[in-house]
Amino acid sequence: MHSSVFNEISLVIALGAAIALFMRALRQPLIIGHILTGILAGPTVFGLIHADASFSGLSDMGVALLLFIIGLDLSLKSFSRVGKAVFTTALVQISTITALGYASGRLLDYGKTESLVVGLGLAMSSTIIIVKLLNDKKETTRLYAQIAIGVLLLQDVVATVAKIGLAAKSHKGDTLTTLVQLGVRGISLIVLLYVLVKYVVPRLTKALERSKELLLLFSLGWGLGFALLFTKAGFSIEIGALFAGVSLAGLPYSSEMASRLKPLRDFFLVIFFITLGQTMAPGKLSQVVLPAIALSLIVIIIKPLTVLVSMGGLGYTKRASFKAAVAMSQVSEFSLVFLAAAVASGYVRDEVSATLTLTALITFAVSAYLIKYDNVLYTKLEKHLRLFERKMTMVEHRGGSTNYPIVLFGYRKGGHEFIKTFRNMEKKFVVVDYDPENIDNLERQQVNYLYGDATDPELLDELNLSKSKLVVSTIADRETNHFLAHWLNTHNPSAVFVCSSDRAEHATELYAEGAAYVMMPHYIGSEKISTFIRRNGLNKSEFKAYREKHLIDLQTHIDKHLVDPENEE
Incomplete structure (x- = not known):
């Protein structure tokens, strides 16, 4: 078994390296290459991946490390300053796209539950893709990035509630009781983080700063440990890892933690995108291409418009609004997890699953280019974007x-x-x-x-x-x-x-x-x-x-x- 897993990982990484070099030569986003590697390594092409549990575990570590490192560079104060924008934008974006996705599902002759699953799936955006691309551009501390990350966190909370509702419906449980229990567990974990950072971690400072090896192990244990605790409590890995990072953001050695974890993060993230790609091989493509394109247009065009309108109405500049909007132009990987649970429960047919999966693949690819070239797009569209700026921000142009x-x-x-x-x-x-x-x-x-x-x-x-x-x-x-x-x-x-x-x-x-x-x-x-x-x-x-x-x-x-x-x- 050990030899088999080693062989599979080695072959997949070798294939991924070759495709990454090819993508780099073409000056294309490497994320597209990683997802393409997963599709080729998956069951429909070469069939290289059989140890699904091992690859899934490694990809989860990549997710946790990415969000933990991002959290180390953030602070609760920075989020509090953009709280109004985050809540307003998330409310408008999630409600509008869910409603539009539901209506589109009904037009495609999907059932009510299927249409609701499609609507929620389209409303969610990919935390991993957005944060990874923003991190590559070194823009995670920018205003628009903090708003985008805040909206993603609220989306994760909504997705968690939806998943609980689906599970409760499947087992005929009490949704309200489950949500109350979730809230209590979440508050308990936040209190635990506060107590440890306030009273325990300061006592470890001297030992951690003297030993780089101990600092690395402590960082891994803290980030992955709290990601696991939050997951066991019913939250996503992303939420747990981000909170773990934010809790340590004010420490003098937080930058050292981040720098030592980045090589590990990069390796595990490659595994994540490859694993994501190998699950995205929808059958019956000829039957779902047109519906998938229609749903993709909602995600790529209308979803960003809701962000533009929300942030523009709150007084944010057209540049900040545009860059945050572009970042949201894809379906979330969590949408596929939610979709798989709905299929397993018998609420969604394979045809609907294939459509949303292909939509995810299309939007992942398109959004990678949109985020990479957002400054070029902004320059070309700047005149038209003035429609989304509140009059208050016109002072910006007079000042020039x-x-x-x-x-x-x-x-x-x-x-x-x-x-x-x-x-x-x-x-x-x-x-x-x-x-x-x-x-x-x-x-x-x-x-x-x-x-x-x-x-x-x-x-x-x-x-x-x-x-x-x-x-x-x-x-x-x-x-x-x-x-x-x-x-x-x-x-x-x-x-x-x-x-x-x-x-x-x-x-x-x-x-x-x-x-x-x-x-x-x-x-x-x-x-x-x-x-x-x-x-x-x-x-x-x-x-x-x-x-x-x-x-x-x-x-x-x-x-x-x-x-x-x-x-x-």
Whole structure:
């Protein structure tokens, strides 16, 4: 048995490597190659895969590691800022597509239960494909990506409830009681995570930082362990792994965890997509091609439109709305799991199953291209996308023709101190933020603002940031500040760039990239630096002494931490 599994995995990986090289030569998405490998290795072509349970287990590990690593880079605060957009978008998108899918099923002469299964299947989007492609583009911390991931989490919750309802109907159980039990188990696991992170994990910090091998094993045990616990509680692997990652996101060694797990993640994810492909060989294709194409159009065209309308109505820019919408343009792998359960229970015929399976295959392929080339598509469709922008965001376009000597990115964390300073200096300034509540607050204060993402190059061009004298970022996100530092170093090296960081080593990196000053907790915050700006103006040379003193203090802090890690705050 051991030899058989080894032989199968070796053959499939060899086949996958050859197809991946071919896809790379054609400059095509590798995900398409992995799914194609699965189809070829499946029972309808070469029949290489027989140890289904082994491949399924390996693919589940890939799913868990992917979501765990994503969770390590996220925080509950980031989700809370886009909570309104997530709930509204998910509600509109799921209800609209489910209803449309149900109506389409009835038109195709499917039964009521079959049509409902089809509707729910079309409404769900693939967490794995979306997160994998966003991660490949290094955009998981972008505004649109956080909204998309939030919507995916709510979709997973809805899918879990639907699966419970299907199981209860099959066994004539009490759905309400099952849902209450699910909620209690979920809350219990979240409380357990909180208690462990609050009281147990800090005691392990010294040991984990001294041994890289122990850190790797702890990361695997934590991520896979909680993914398993959430699965046993009735939730999906994705939800469990993501919560496990988010719970550790604030730890000083979370980045080290992620970097050590990524090679393992990449291998297991290849197995996941191959396994997914080998299950997607629908029979009777000639009978289901046209219905599958019709359902695919709903997923590829109408589903993104619901996201565009929802986010545009909430005041998000057309770029953020478009990129989030494009990300949702496929059927979920969970839809196929739900479909298989419905077939096994006798609620769905093989013909309906084949149609939805082919729909999934079509949308997986098309969405991979849409997500990869979303910036190109946006450029071509930009004029037409203005229909989906609320008037509030038109300030963004008016701002493009004005030069602002001072630009402030982020209002929530210390931004009000800088606004007070800039007004006292009687300097023209603008605030950039993507939180609708902050925008409403700025509008009430009659502050010039632009609504958008700090990492959007098009927005920076509209700002004429290349002519600004002072750029301040109160956003503590590492990737955002690195992006701004690099952009300014390339396009406007004479500008004063003041930014924020929570960690000494990250602050040192920002200084190396040209930051004039990096604000840190417990050292100097927005209040003191704003006073310095008011007193010394916008001259970059005035920051030199401040900068040099801070670099010395940071190096002392880092050296002390290397000697005694427990001193890290």
